[in-house]
Amino acid sequence: MLLKLAWRNLWRNKLRTSIVLGAMVFGLVGVTLMIGFMNGMMDNMISNTVNWQTSHLQVHKKGYSADPEIHKTIESSRGLELLLDKTAQIKVWTSRHLAQGMIASARSTRGITINGIDLQKEALITPLAQNIYDGVWLDDKGRNPILVSKKIAQRLKLRAGSKVVLTFTDKNGDVSGAAFRVRGLFETPSSAFDEMNVFVRKADLQLLSGIEGDHEIALLVNDIKQLESVKEKVRGAMAQSNSVQNWEELQPMLAAMSASMASSNIIILVIFVLAMGFGIVNILLMSVFERTCEFGVLMAVGMQKHKILQLILLESTFLGLVGATLGLLLSLAALSILNVTGISLTAMADGLSAMGLDTLLYPQVPASDFAVIFITVVLASFLAGLYPARQILKQEPVQAMSEKH
Amino acid sequence: MSIKLEQLCKIYNADTDFPVHAVNHLDLEIKQGEFVAVMGPSGSGKTTLLNMLGGIDTPTSGKVLIDGNNILQLHDKQLIAFRRDNIGFIFQDYSLLPVLTALENVEFVMQLQGHSEQECRKRATDLLIRVGLAEHLHKRPAKLSGGQQQRVAVARALAPSPKFVMADEPTANLDAKSTAELLDIMQQLNEQEGTTFIFSTHDPRVISRAKRVIVFEDGLKKEDTVQTEVSQ
Numbered sequence: 001m002l003l004k005l006a007w008r009n010l011w012r013n014k015l016r017t018s019i020v021l022g023a024m025v026f027g028l029v030g031v032t033l034m035i036g037f038m039n040g041m042m043d044n045m046i047s048n049t050v051n052w053q054t055s056h057l058q059v060h061k062k063g064y065s066a067d068p069e070i071h072k073t074i075e076s077s078r079g080l081e082l083l084l085d086k087t088a089q090i091k092v093w094t095s096r097h098l099a100q101g102m103i104a105s106a107r108s109t110r111g112i113t114i115n116g117i118d119l120q121k122e123a124l125i126t127p128l129a130q131n132i133y134d135g136v137w138l139d140d141k142g143r144n145p146i147l148v149s150k151k152i153a154q155r156l157k158l159r160a161g162s163k164v165v166l167t168f169t170d171k172n173g174d175v176s177g178a179a180f181r182v183r184g185l186f187e188t189p190s191s192a193f194d195e196m197n198v199f200v201r202k203a204d205l206q207l208l209s210g211i212e213g214d215h216e217i218a219l220l221v222n223d224i225k226q227l228e229s230v231k232e233k234v235r236g237a238m239a240q241s242n243s244v245q246n247w248e249e250l251q252p253m254l255a256a257m258s259a260s261m262a263s264s265n266i267i268i269l270v271i272f273v274l275a276m277g278f279g280i281v282n283i284l285l286m287s288v289f290e291r292t293c294e295f296g297v298l299m300a301v302g303m304q305k306h307k308i309l310q311l312i313l314l315e316s317t318f319l320g321l322v323g324a325t326l327g328l329l330l331s332l333a334a335l336s337i338l339n340v341t342g343i344s345l346t347a348m349a350d351g352l353s354a355m356g357l358d359t360l361l362y363p364q365v366p367a368s369d370f371a372v373i374f375i376t377v378v379l380a381s382f383l384a385g386l387y388p389a390r391q392i393l394k395q396e397p398v399q400a401m402s403e404k405h
Numbered sequence: 406m407s408i409k410l411e412q413l414c415k416i417y418n419a420d421t422d423f424p425v426h427a428v429n430h431l432d433l434e435i436k437q438g439e440f441v442a443v444m445g446p447s448g449s450g451k452t453t454l455l456n457m458l459g460g461i462d463t464p465t466s467g468k469v470l471i472d473g474n475n476i477l478q479l480h481d482k483q484l485i486a487f488r489r490d491n492i493g494f495i496f497q498d499y500s501l502l503p504v505l506t507a508l509e510n511v512e513f514v515m516q517l518q519g520h521s522e523q524e525c526r527k528r529a530t531d532l533l534i535r536v537g538l539a540e541h542l543h544k545r546p547a548k549l550s551g552g553q554q555q556r557v558a559v560a561r562a563l564a565p566s567p568k569f570v571m572a573d574e575p576t577a578n579l580d581a582k583s584t585a586e587l588l589d590i591m592q593q594l595n596e597q598e599g600t601t602f603i604f605s606t607h608d609p610r611v612i613s614r615a616k617r618v619i620v621f622e623d624g625l626k627k628e629d630t631v632q633t634e635v636s637q
Contacts, residue, residue, distance in 0.1 A: 001512070001513055001516050004505075004509075005502070012503070012504060294500070298502075300459070300494050301489065301493075301494060301514050301517070301561070302486065302489020302490070302514065302565070303485070303489075304486070304517075305481070305482075307517070396461070396462070398461045401496075401500075
């Protein structure tokens with residue numbers, strides 16, 4: 001009977017309850033979409049970084065990342081490569097020969113990282129080969145082909161077929177260089193990456209640098225949950241002078257942003273829940289105060305105070321349950337639509353590119369976030385009933401019955 | 406079972422320069438099975454007296470003894486349980502729960518006593534049939550007339566099988582026909598089941614039916630008479 005009474009009391013003033021529920025539902029949809037958008041943005045930033053730049057793990061010679069000198073190649077890389085080939089948890093791996101240098105056209109010069117790549121493996125580990133906009137992907141034909149980004153091409157006034165000169169310091173510390181012909185232009189989601197990288201065949205670069213080894217091994221694992229075990233396996237197989245880092249260690253800023261995302265989502269949720277909680281307290285105060293006389297009658301006819309407390313808390317909890325359910329269902333529907341259409345942010349393309357983001361974002365809210373939002377809203381609604389209940393319970397029956405509204 | 410009041414006082418605004426003695430050193434005894442009307446002008450203290458008799462208001466001083474036990478010494482929880490099991494209330498404005506049907510309103514108080522759903526349903530239905538509402542069991546109060554609502558209130562007051570029923574001006578909002586029907590029902594219940602009815606009223610129709618009439622004025626008992634000739 002108490003459940004029935006609470007449920008019917010909730011709908012006594014349909015307009016008022018509907019207005020509160022409306023506020024809860026729209027607030028929840030807003031919060032859920034906001035969280036989804038933030039999660040989607042962060043996931044996009046991470047996946048772009050992993051897919052285009054860092055892969056899951058990278059091996060370098062210790063100290064190379066801080067001071068990328070050309071002679072700091074990975075030691076005993078042959079044994080490591082054999083292990084990488086044999087490890088089933090590794091999806092794909094590649095090795096790169098890198099050089100810090102300059103690219104010069106007839107118009108301008110820029111500082112860049114020259115990536116000497118294994119053509120077949122690089123095409124598997126990054127989406128570079130599928131994102132050539134002018135010209136074609138590198139192949140074995142021709143002398144010194146090079147891929148430059150659209151950004152560099154714009155700055156240096158290049159197009160497919162243009163000639164550029166690469167210069168860098170070779171193993172003897174002398175300036176070495178050669179002419180390359182632009183085979184194609186690429187574009188990644190990160191303008192910062194695009195401005196700093198060019199790609200050539202590894203053999204061409206090794207010939208010019210006079211160094212046989214590689215500076216970087218990058219790999220992707222099949223299952224991200226196995227990343228740490230693969231990392232330990234790689235660490236165990238390589239020389240002590242090498243280091244292995246996961247994407248979070250390679251991009252600490254991104255990892256920190258990702259870690260703080262959970263906190264910012266909680267802050268958004270807390271602000272919403274507090275605002276909603278005060279709204280519910282307000283509505284319940286109105287609702288119970290206009291029924292003060294009725295509560296007095298209930299006490300007079302023998303309803304114990306804890307039962308009255310239960311009744312008011314049930315009403316507030318029902319309000320939370322209905323609001324949270326409707327709000328999350330509507331959020332789910334909105335997210336389903338946005339997961340098909342995506343959220344287009346082409347107007348902010350330049351800014352997003354600087355952050356390594358795509359212009360079409362897909363909001364993501366994991367089931368666990370839905371559960372947290374639901375529980376938090378219901379719990380807050382339950383707690384919001386305590387204050388109005390206290391105001392009623394401290395009255396004596398006759399005092400409550402004399403309150404006429 | 407009897408109710409005995411000893412030197413009962415209720416003073417409103419006691420701390421001010423204008424204290425109001427709603428009940429002033431009252432001694433009174435009401436025995437089980439009585440049909441008592443407490444009459445007096447508005448503001449004479451009738452309702453305050455009934456509230457203290459029913460244990461929903463606390464006197465400033467004095468005792469409310471029920472079978473020799475002072476109910477004012479009961480803890481809050483014990484007092485609520487005492488009211489639930491021994492006292493039925495009928496209010497001037499009916500005070501039914503508007504979201505429950507007539508049947509549910511009556512069942513509800515029995516459920517507070519811990520009776521099974523079946524028991525509650527059976528007794529509530531019987532009581533409502535007895536007060537002439539067989540056709541209206543599933544109607545909410547808003548769909549019932551004032552007289553019908555007050556009958557539901559009577560059934561609700563009687564549902565927990567109380568020893569005493571306190572009725573605060575129960576006919577004040579009723580027409581002559583409804584008043585007569587309601588009084589018939591209550592008189593019948595008093596005679597057949599021995600339920601004690603205590604009314605506060607200034608309705609002559611109620612007073613003419615009462616076996617005992619207490620005249621109350623300015624918080625004092627002015628008259629206390631047993632009527633030998635009672636209207637039917």
